[in-house]
Amino acid sequence: MNPASTLVESLMPLTVLLPLLGAGAALVLAGRPTLQRVVSVGVLVAVVAISAFLVAGAADGPRVVTLGSWPAPLGITLVADQLSTIMLLTSMTVTLLVLLYAIGQGTSDDDSRTPVSIFHPTYLVLTAGVANAFLSGDLFNLYVGFEVLLMASYVLLTLGGTRSRVRAGLTYVVVNVLSSLVFLIGIALVYAAVGTLNLAQISTRMATVPPGVQLAIHLVLLTAFGIKAAVFPLSAWLPDSYPTAAAPVTAVFAGLLTKVGVYSIIRTQTLLFPDDVVTRDILMVAALATMVIGALGAIAQEDIKRVLSFTLVSHIGYMIFGVALATPAGVGAAIFYVVHHITVQATLFCVAGLVERVGGSTSMTRLAGLAAASPVLAVLYFVPAVNLGGIPPLSGFIGKLGLVEAGVQDGSVLAWLLVGGAVLTSLLTLYAMAKVWVLAFWRPVDQLPAGEPADDDEGRYPQLIGSGRPRPGASGAGSAAYSGDFLGAPSALTSRRLPVALPRVMTAATAGLVAAGLAITVLAGPLYTLTDRAGTDLVARTPYISAVFAQTVDHRVTR
Template sequence: MNPAGSLVESLLPLPVLLPLLGAGAALVLAGRPRVQRWVSVGVLVAVVAISAVLVAGAADRPHVLTVGSWPAPIGITLVADQLSTIMLLTSMTVTLLVLLYAIGQGTSDDETRTPVSIFHPTYLVLAAGVANAFLSGDLFNLYVGFEVLLMASYVLLTLGGTRSRVRAGLTYVVVNVVSSLIFLIGIALVYAAVGTLNLAQISERMAAVDPGTQLAIHLVLLTAFGIKAAVFPLSAWLPDSYPTAAAPVTAVFAGLLTKVGVYSIIRTQTLLFPDDPVAEDILMIAALATMVIGALGAIAQDDVKRVLSFTLVSHIGYMIFGVALATPAGVGAAIFYVVHHITVQATLFCVAGLVERVGGSTSTTRLAGLAAASPLLAVLYFVPAINLGGIPPLSGFIGKLGLVEAGVQDGSVLAWFLVGGAVLTSLLTLYAMAKVWVLAFWRPRDQLPVEHPEDAEFNDLDHEDDPDRRFPVMIGAGRAGSGEESYSGAFLGAARTASDDERVPVALPRGMTVATGTLVAVGLALTLVAGPLYSLTDRAAADLTARTPYVTAVFGQTVDERVTR
């Protein structure tokens, strides 16, 4: 027995178990918030470390653990291959840093609004659901992972209980219940067709299913995952749901939730339905529409959070572009772009939280002069913004270049349309990011319109039912309105009024700034290690398109060897 392989397999359940155990401990420690925070951070630090070990262990071959020693396909199977471990390490790193950001916000002790006893356990349950989805080797267990993370996300989205959040949460719940129902129907169809839900065994048996039945099952699963990934035209729910949540919640949602849907598309497209030209063409068209329409939506917005929500939708199209090509080059570039986008998009939503903290609003019609007043905040926005826009030599440019090269190699008419759409979307994204920069950061404050105080509306998204409160419900670690992080109503970026031409700047909270700066540094590190990372994603794509390494790892031998035996 290989000791290294045995170690990796023994660690496989921990990314799921540790957050669940930590959630229970955090709930018990609700009366001791400081200890509760240490538990939450400690659990996620351990999960990140374990994820790094799993990435190293999966470099040579996939590792499999059958829960309870029940052999596949009878028992629940956990699989750590290169795709799942890359996704796990990236997502857990971002989850940890966003938790530190949330702790740095400094108001979670305000139990009348955002009880710590709710946030920390729910956040850890969310992490467990994400880890379970990535490591699952069983279609139904993948469904369970989705439901766990979605139940947690329902709670996090509505924290604070404002009318806009409850309304957005209701939309989110309805849409995701529908997608889960479609997913469950797809699971039933798969079991009826092949008699198993083990992904490796489905991949072997699906080839014997009637092509029309295969296509029907494939389209049902793509619809379910397309809703969760926010692929156009199934993406309308996202821009109305994410901007209403607290900043750390929005950041972790932007970084993780849609990527679990993208991961599911990559896994099923490469493993279960590798040769389906009809579905591939549909995915190409959907990818093009998602990129271009999402980017056009972004440039039409005047609120930073909504701009970022539409760019989130738009850049899902890049990932679907690579998957739809169904080539090792395309899939490898898509995986690289997923890693880049998880990090950069979460960073930008954290920056939006800082903008709201300092400026009292995220509307570009009410913000100005942020670069002069807070150069550090300007840097924290500028670096990930140009990375998202694809400025060379950053990781966003490298990922887009890989996708464009894969499209050119494909050479089909649809692929060339997607290449053009990818370039256009990159330019539109850069325009949307530059628009926010010019209006909120670069424009002098004296160019803002003068409003009368009685006409001013502060933060319409979060506080329409509480107009006297001029700052959002935060989820952190301190006491609301205490110390240097308290608000005096003097917002740096809010629109000028006839009676208040000079406002006192508000310092950036240290904890939030350090966490955001670390996320920016991680995004830059992706550029520095882009060569090794791209090699890793290329190897992951080669294994995915070959399919044999995954199936052999689960059953110990290929189907031909089992038949011969």
């Protein structure tokens, strides 16, 4: 065997194992926050490096590891193909930068006075779950990855203990427990139908299953993944859950959690059910509704976090659009758009956290003059906002153009409707982003409506009132009381005329995310070539199946 291939396969399990070991170490170091940060950052730096190596290693074909020396399909199989490695590298890079943002927020707010030691181990467990889901080569291990990341997300969503977070957390828990139950039912149906849960072996046996049973199984799995990916009409939970969480938590949720659902749809749609025309049409309709309704919801919001939550839902539709086309061009463009969206959406939620520090709120009815108060913040918002809106030559435009071209090549009525919906959604997204810019950044302070109550005056964060400690980065008459809880929220500023200094680490991490988004634009040529090749391999199926069964007798591939 090639030594490079052996090294790739040896490193693959470490993307899951290192975060779990790091979580244990961080938990042991709960009373030593500095060491906790060192462990967390060190683990994620190592995982990002390994992920980059896996991307290079998978360029010549999928790499497969069966744990415990059990041959496929008996052992737990990890598969690093171009789709999984691209997703892994993107998500781990964003996770690292968001962690630095969280550390900067905690340092600026003196989190030594707040018991948030559980954040780091939980964050690393979340990372392990995401990595396991992307690399999983069997359906049950994919389910385990989902459950690991969801259990960690339950904790992260409710850290801080505010009423709004607990309420949103309950909604989030109920919805995701329901989706996990549906997923488990789908797993049982698959095993009953084909007698295996190995993805490669399922794909070779599914052709022998009656069409009606295939359709039933596929619809059950799509329902489970559609809830997790927030595909309309299964997306109503997201806009009410994400805005209440702390900025770092919301950023990593927006960047990762829904994309694991999208990844699962891509994997099962291309590998297990490549010829299911019925579900393709269903996905096309769902993609169109997700794009347009999500964008309409975004322009109707008055809170920046809710605007971003609805745009998050809306742009899931673009990814489903490409998957539903089921062509190499469509799937490749969808993968490129996933990479773009993970980065840009996480960036915008980090910016929203900085906006809350400068303006004391994310409600556009209470914000004005942010461009004058913090020109750096204005730039950090403007670049990813126009990128999300699809302004050329940025990566958002490139991804949307690829999807539109794939839709035109398809030529069906539904494909043309999706092309029109994609263009309309892009315009509506640009309008929503421009609305935030005009009201929060450009509007003079003296044009603010008089008598607007602060968020905390409405009882949204009652436990933060009256802490008596000055808000970090502000002083004098313009400062507001602040709790110091890095997972809390600042009170509204009594005066928005005074400039407020941005915390350096938070600003640097956000700038790093902006730079990553711009790097996708600069490297769009080779990246698009890579995602296009990934789309071709996914539609062909043969490279994945052959790699898994390369050393077994059962090497038959059926279409």
